[in-house]
Amino acid sequence: MPSRRRRPPAQATGTRYAEAVPGGRILIDGRNVQHALARGSGGRSGSPLPTVALVARLRAAFSPPTQVELILDGHPGGSPSGRLAPGFSVSYSRHATADQVIGDRVGEALVALGPAGAWSVIVVTDDREVRDHARRNGARVEGTAWLVEQLGRRTVGTALGAGAPLGHGRAPRSR
Numbered sequence: 001m002p003s004r005r006r007r008p009p010a011q012a013t014g015t016r017y018a019e020a021v022p023g024g025r026i027l028i029d030g031r032n033v034q035h036a037l038a039r040g041s042g043g044r045s046g047s048p049l050p051t052v053a054l055v056a057r058l059r060a061a062f063s064p065p066t067q068v069e070l071i072l073d074g075h076p077g078g079s080p081s082g083r084l085a086p087g088f089s090v091s092y093s094r095h096a097t098a099d100q101v102i103g104d105r106v107g108e109a110l111v112a113l114g115p116a117g118a119w120s121v122i123v124v125t126d127d128r129e130v131r132d133h134a135r136r137n138g139a140r141v142e143g144t145a146w147l148v149e150q151l152g153r154r155t156v157g158t159a160l161g162a163g164a165p166l167g168h169g170r171a172p173r174s175r
Helices: 014-020 030-040 051-061 098-118 128-136 144-154
Strands: 025-029 067-072 082-085 088-092 121-124 140-142
Touching: 025 030, 025 098, 030 051, 030 067, 030 098, 030 144, 051 067, 051 082, 051 088, 051 144, 067 098, 098 121, 098 128, 121 128, 121 144, 128 140
Parallel strands: 025 067, 025 121, 067 088, 121 140
Antiparallel strands: 082 088
């Protein structure tokens, strides 16, 4: 019987994270990302990407079983909130800051999943304090540049997006 070589595990950082940990959880520092996207698209830092547009781009980029939570400062007003689709939700910090809410979510994941399981949580932010807290609690951290790359990879190409899951990622069977 020929021996099967095991494939090395996918890199768990950088652009391969979402594929490396299917079913992982991504917590997104919403206002931080909105301002980063505005800067990246030639906008001024005073004109962030509207929340509705950010929600649409994130929903197109990630699909279940990956759980995505967009966390924003303040109150929803007329913006979408709650569970918007399978594996995608938007929450507002209300009387706290989004940084505090993200910290709480990471702490909850550490308690619920343990140190090894907390590694399946990724926090997207450029905020130093949020990054440091997430890492101390076992979560992974990616900057907004990583998210911008994910959004670009997944929303161009075909009508469904270049990263849309069609089939099961394998070629059709020949008969």
